[in-house]
Amino acid sequence: MGGGRVLLWDFDGTLGQRPGRWSGTVMELLDRVCPGHGYRGEQVSAALTGIYPWHRADQAHPQLSEPHAWWQRMTEVIGEALVRLGLPPTDAATAAGLVRAQYTDPEHWSLYDDTLPVLEELSSLGWRHAVLSNHVPELPILIRFLGLAPHLEAVVNSAVTGYEKPHPEAFRIALAATGDPEQVWMIGDNPTADIAGAHAAGIRAILVRTPDPGVPRHAPDLTALPALLAAEYEPHARR
Ligand SMILES: [Mg+2]
Incomplete structure (x- = not known):
């Protein structure tokens, strides 16, 4: 280990996705637990804003590094958000209690069509790969299910490390996990967590998929x- 060229990849929205993400998951459960509830997706999405650990990335959360503790906290805050939305507390608790199984069901997840071909091409060019993600404790299970695991040297997951991107410690842990590479890039779809976070940690970064006016290095x-x-x-024409 040590040296070499490494790409640190964000997962959600970069390599893979779950349609509907969190609010879609909660909507699926509201439809099941209280059919005819009448809430719209954007209301649910607004109710859930700010409750995730990655919305408080300045705060480390080592106390949540065990999956049961992580989900206990998430279930609690989702339940509270649903009560604020106006759901009866029993329904809110029932729906919140089902989120873990619904969100982490691997059948709901998929890779983008370009993910595996591009990882393979970049491997053939000498790049090693790792995932650096703000995610749920079950991320490694999803990664194995999706066939991504053989391409990765490491999965650095905030639910385990207790540090959410853009916290510099998240990037430091990823560098250590990949043997402190000589050349390293962060690739991700989030201008703040992935790009600004990497830059603050001294790592170059490329924004992928949705462009952002503040990020010049972008790949559609x-x-x-x-x-x-x-x-x-490439060697520069002039030095
Ligand atoms: Mg992402």
Whole structure:
């Protein structure tokens, strides 16, 4: 280990996705627990804003590094959010209690079409890969299910480390887990957590999928990455 070239990948929205994400998951459960509830997706989404550990990335949460503790806390805050939305407390608690199974069901997750081909191409060019994600404790299970595990040297997951991107410690742990590479890039879809976080930790970064006016290095999909990275290492015409 040590040295070499490493790409740190965000997971959600970069390599893989769950349609509907958190609010979609909760809507699926409201439809099941209280059919005809009448709430719209954007109301549920607004009610859940700010409750996730990655919305308080400045606060480390080592006390949640055990899956049961992590989900106990999430179940609690989702239940509270649903009560604020106006649900009867018993229904809110029932729906919140089902979120873990519903959200982490691997059948709901998929990789983007470009994920595996691009990881393989970049591997053939000498890049090693790791995931650095703000995620649920079950992320490694999802990664294995999706066939991503053989391509990764490490999965650095905030639910385990207690540090959410953009906290610099999240990036430091990822560098240590990949042997302190000589060349390293963060690839992700979130301008704050992935790009600003990486830059603050001294790591170069490329935003993928949705562009952002504040981030010049952007790839509309992963297939653009090999050429973008190669261009960074071409010898300059003038020195
Ligand atoms: Mg993401």
